[in-house]
Amino acid sequence: MDWQANIHKLPPLLQGRIQNDLARFQEALGQGGLETVFKEKTIGTLCPVWAASEFVASACICDPSLLLGLQESGDLFRPYEPNDYAKTLERQLDELDSEAALMVALRRFRRREMVRIIWRDLAGWASLEEVLGELSQLAEACLDSALAFLHRWQSEELGTPHGAVSGQPQSLVVLGMGKLGAWELNLSSDIDLIFAYPESGETRGARRVLSNEEYFTRLARRLIRVLEERTAEGFVFRVDMRLRPDGDSGPLVANFDAMENYYQNQGRDWERYAMIKARTVAGDRQAGARLMAMLRPFTYRRYLDFGAIESLRSMKAMIAQELRRQGIKANIKLGPGGIREIEFIGQSFQLIRGGREPVLQERGILQVLALLAEKGHLPFYVKEELCAAYLFLRRVEHRLQAYRDEQTHTLPTSAERRACLAFAMGYGDWETFASKLDDHRRRVQGHFEQLFAAPHMDTAGQMTREKGLAEVWSGSGPTESVLATLKAAGYHSPEEVAQILAYLRQSYTVRALSAQARARLDQLMPLLLGAVGRTEQPEQCLQRVVTLLETVAQRTAYLALLAEHPMALSQLVKLCAASPLIARQLTRYPLLLDELLDPRSLYRVPDYESLVKDLGRSLGAVPGDDLEQQMELLRHFCQRQTLRVAAADVTGVLPLMKVGDHLTHLAEVILKKALELSWQHLTHRHGRPQRSSGEQAGEYGFAVIGYGKLGGYELGYGSDLDLVFLHAAQSSDPPTEGEKTLDPIVFYSRLGQRLIHMLQTLTPSGKLYEVDTRLRPSGASGLLVSSLEAYSDYQRTQAWTWEHQALVRARFVAGDERLGAAFAAMRREILGRQRDLATLREEVRGMRTKMRNQLDWSRPGWFDLKQGKGGIADIEFMVQYGVLAWAHAYPQLLEYPDNIRILEGFAQAGLMAPAESLQLADAYRAYRAAANRLTLQEQKALVEDEQFRQERTAVQGVWSALLEDEAA
Known part of the structure; x- marks a missing residue:
């Protein structure tokens, strides 16, 4: 077959290699005596696919039947159904009787399917979603099949593990982490795994008894060896176990109780990040679901956890430092504007809000970004730019790895490799491709820095807080300087403020803080002192906020929320200054602090x-x-x-x-x-x-x-x-x-x-x-x-x-x-019954007198808004009297149950002079407004005697005319 026309469509730097590969392929076909009838779709894509992937070309040359089989079966031209890998493996492995045979079969299966996936990807027949999903399904099927065989063989040899408490047979649970867990596996990725089993116990059915831990440790080691050991047939998947509890120094397997105890008491922020994508990928899936439910509270906190931003910021800084140390700049995964920054953006919101918004507990980053935009956490254009960049960068990643089936994320430097990558991405030259890549990375980096840049930073990268207020909080400055700084910051009684801060510094809560929490508090306090000093009664406000801080300081996420978000801190100070009731509610229920983040929603009361x-x-x-x-x-x-x-x-x-x-x-x-x-x-x-x-x-x-x-x-x-x-x-x-x-x-x-x-x-x-x-x-x-x-x-x-x-x-x-x-x-x-008015007046008066005698808090110089003479209760009793007295003739008075509209009804029906009705309604509103303000200040509904004098006189006048004048 003459391939020259197709070869000439390739970049000149790639034509010689493909010419040579085709010659070797023809020779291999001849040696194998194979028929060489290629379908049109195969002919049209072979040269560009081989140009982009030495791995595919080499696999086809070494075993021409592999390509012919993919073509004749039609597998090369169709996407797989979700269970196709598992079904195929079940048929192919049915007669296996040894670990060695299992290893050979899995490696041949993996090579065939990797050729198929890469070919479909490079030919443009498969979307990125299909490629990621099928790679993940391939790994899951290999894991599950290998584990099933190994568990059966090992149980026949060593007995079956049983739980000490339940007495039930036990099976291994394999958690897939990272991209495997999220159905986002790339072409040459390790698979990150964690092994667990339900409960401690021992084996039954063999002469030698093993503990469950020993049994499953042996099983896990065998599984790892079957998957990653390099043989003449290659390998299946490289296995990375470093995400397990205590990493390389921890046990290879752990029971569920030990897992829960570890994450509850020792789990670190980066492990929460890793757990976002975890799922059961092999073994006992029912038990795996129980384990995931046990670990979910570790990953997703009930409160909004803004400490996650600082943790992710630190993780990203460590990655950047390591890249600089290694001299690697062109890493599309870990470098500036790379895949990891997109994931960090999405997963930061998941860690912060996922416990409160379960819908965000997704694993796939594209779904997460879409949800964040839908719920208003990310602007729509930001979501669009991040998704476009993610799709582009993952395609670049796959083409880098498809070239030789190598785990790499580094852009090439040689002219031939650059020409290969640009061609595989659909660009005519490296410069055009690199420009597009730079555009995506620049946008990602901009969004990342906007979210993760440390707050309150000046051009020198230092906190822009007044040095004096930092010294005030630390207590390191001389007394005179501290008092002067507080006075300048707006405090009326600096000595009182200094005492409040000294109390907080010496409190058990602050002394018991971890180093990280104390650092966050030290970051927050100067900002807080500055904001409180601008209120009308700063000492009072500060005491309320300090009481809140004592309550929430042990949960460092709340300190991070206030330190990371100046708007939240501003609203906290504003509300605590306005109302001790609000301050107390925030102190009792710190979950409410997240409401302070967006003033637009905080002050927008829903209908x-x-x-x-x-x-x-x-x-x-x-x-x-x-x-x-x-x-x-x-x-x-x-x-x-x-x-x-x-x-x-x-x-x-x-x-x-x-x-x-x-x-x-x-x-x-x-x-x-x-x-x-x-x-x-x-x-x-x-x-x-x-x-x-x-x-x-x-x-x-x-x-x-x-x-x-x-x-x-x-x-x-x-x-x-x-x-x-x-x-x-x-x-x-x-x-x-x-x-x-x-x-x-x-x-x-x-x-x-x-x-x-x-x-x-x-x-x-x-x-x-x-x-x-x-x-x-x-x-x-x-x-x-x-x-x-x-x-x-x-x-x-x-x-x-x-x-x-x-x-x-x-x-x-x-x-x-x-x-x-x-x-x-x-x-x-x-x-609506007609009543005897004299009797009605007497009973209403009698009940009002009894109520006032029992409940009126009025005293010399002070008036009880609710129960005092001429107050709220008098108006309510007049309204009730009027309805009972007149509704039989004026049924419209029964339309509404609220006092204001009933008073308006009296005037409209001519039962009360409009001026009197208005006087009562205005007094009622004024009383309730005052009582409401006092409630927000957590004070009794008492005002000075001179206040509302005119309103009280008017109410008493109507009362006398309505309920004491027998002619009424």
């Missing part, structure tokens, strides 16, 4: 629909039967959203009425989700309630009624939830439909108990809400859950006037919509 979607996404990543994790996520969601409301409140972004609306909407969303989870838990165990009538029970047959501040859209920070539970079951209804049946009334009682448990059980993340159910029929002595029929009867025949007053601010908030509508109709009926 109702956004809350529903956000909570749904958070819980969607948790298994449905993991109640503990669901409860933790609910609490964190509540704390996170409450922090946003408080932050927007103290900075004036939200007006008062919106604060109450948002906190009420948040409670409703959480109530609905908590009821849904409680329902799922009970119905899973007991089945759904049934109806004797055969009708469906509705969505739940259960309704949650919100009273008080919840019912009136007026929740404040830390407000209790006043709840009443109703059900629609009848005594004649059959039991639930599950295996463990329950009487429906008992079912609904347990549903109410479960819901309260979800809301107010104290977990590591605190409580959701305190729940008060005393407004149910007969109060604390009554049933926790009432039927709608019994509740309605109670309201009609037994309820006191104060209970009807409470009904004014009651509404359906969660559960069965039909039951909620029935409650609303009953409420309209009860509140």
Whole structure:
């Protein structure tokens, strides 16, 4: 066959080698007596593939049947299915009876498949994703097949290992790390492995008893030898075991308990980085899944771990130092703008956020980058540039390694090799290729440095912090200098600040810090002192922040977060200065610190629909039967959203009425989700309630009624939830439909108990809400859950006037919509009754007097905003009186349960002068705004007596006219 036309299409520097290779190939074909009928696709790609890969050319020349077999089977022209390698190996190895034969078979199989993969890659028939995936599948199939044979043979010889506790037979678990774990294996990569077995024990079935550790150590050594020993047939894969616990000095295999103990107590940051890509690639996959679940908390922390950035920065610096030492500059993997920098960018976000955002617990870097852009952690254009660079660099990597099946990442220096690489990449000359490569690497390096550059660096590479504040924190300067520096930084009482800092330095928390943690604290404190000094009351603010630091300092990731992100530090200081309540919440629940990173989201309070979607996404990543994790996520969601409301409140972004609306909407969303989870838990165990009538029970047959501040859209920070539970079951209804049946009334009682448990059980993340159910029929002595029929009867025949007053601010908030509508109709009926006004006035006055006598904190010089004369409670009682007195004639007063809109309704109906209605509404808003501010300052709702004098006089005037004037 005349190949000259194809040879002339190659770069001149490569034509002579290919001419020679073809001659040798023709000679080998002749010696083997093989037919030389090539398909058109083979003819069209042979010369360019051989030009780019001496390995492929040599393999085909040494064994021409290899190429002919690939062509005739069609394997050369098609992508494999995921299980093709395993199936093929199973057929080829079926009759093997020795380790030597296994080694030969695996090496021949590997050579054939590597020729096929490289050919398809260089011919442009396979995408990068296909190449990476098939290389990983090839390695996995070789590992799994070899291990299966070796384990069977060794068990026949030495017995079968069994667990000491479980008594069950044991198998080796092989974890694939790095690119193998991520299905990203390159053409000539080592495979990074870790060997483990479930539990300690010993072998059974042979005269000599071995410990499981000894058995599996022998097995692991045999597996490594079978894979990497070089023979006349070559090797299968080089094996790297340095990622195992304690590296080369550690045991070759370890049981699961030892693995968990090591990573929990000794695991280092670079090992967390390595574990991101780990997965079970051979052996007992079910046991491997258990092991990965055990190790996941080591890799992915529950909090946002910004210490990972510093660790990765240090790792990259070590790599750069080693490259400089070796004089290697043109390394496309480890050098500037190389593959490793792209991986570091993606994996830094995984280490920081993966515990909180399980969706980021991906192994493949391209998927990770896409998720980061989707979730707003990376700008879209950055993701696009990084992905394009990654694809380009991995193709370069493969062409470097395809040339001689060598593990190299270094760009060539010889003219021929450069011409070969440029040609293999589709470029006419080295200069054009090198320019494109440089463009990609420059972009990657820019993005990498933007993320990983140490913060607050000046041109000399030193922290740009005031030397004086560093000396203040270290305590190394003279007292006079320290006080002067603090005064200059904005502190009013430098002596007090010096005492606060001395206390922190000498505290057990700081003295117990590791060297790394102390270095981070030393980096943070001068920055913190500078920021706090610019607040209005810096001493007060500093004390709050120092209290927080004492709590979080042992978790150095929080120190790193504040030191690495000036914006987060700025927001922390701003919020702690504004509110001790916010400072205390951040101290109690440091997970909230990550909310400080982006002021745009911190002060943007989501609407109702956004809350529903956000909570749904958070819980969607948790298994449905993991109640503990669901409860933790609910609490964190509540704390996170409450922090946003408080932050927007103290900075004036939200007006008062919106604060109450948002906190009420948040409670409703959480109530609905908590009821849904409680329902799922009970119905899973007991089945759904049934109806004797055969009708469906509705969505739940259960309704949650919100009273008080919840019912009136007026929740404040830390407000209790006043709840009443109703059900629609009848005594004649059959039991639930599950295996463990329950009487429906008992079912609904347990549903109410479960819901309260979800809301107010104290977990590591605190409580959701305190729940008060005393407004149910007969109060604390009554049933926790009432039927709608019994509740309605109670309201009609037994309820006191104060209970009807409470009904004014009651509404359906969660559960069965039909039951909620029935409650609303009953409420309209009860509140719409015509009442004797004299009796009503007397009862309302009497209840208000009793309440004031018990709860009013007013004293000389101070006024209780809530219970004082002319305060919030007086306005609420007037609203309730007006509804009970006038709703029979003006049913529109029953449309809303909140005080402001009811007051507006009074004016619109002509029942109250517009000026009076406006006076009450304005006073109510002013009182609540003041009470709200005092709550954020963790103070009682007391103001100086002169404050709100005009409002109090107006409220008392309306009270007298409405409730004390008998003609009213």
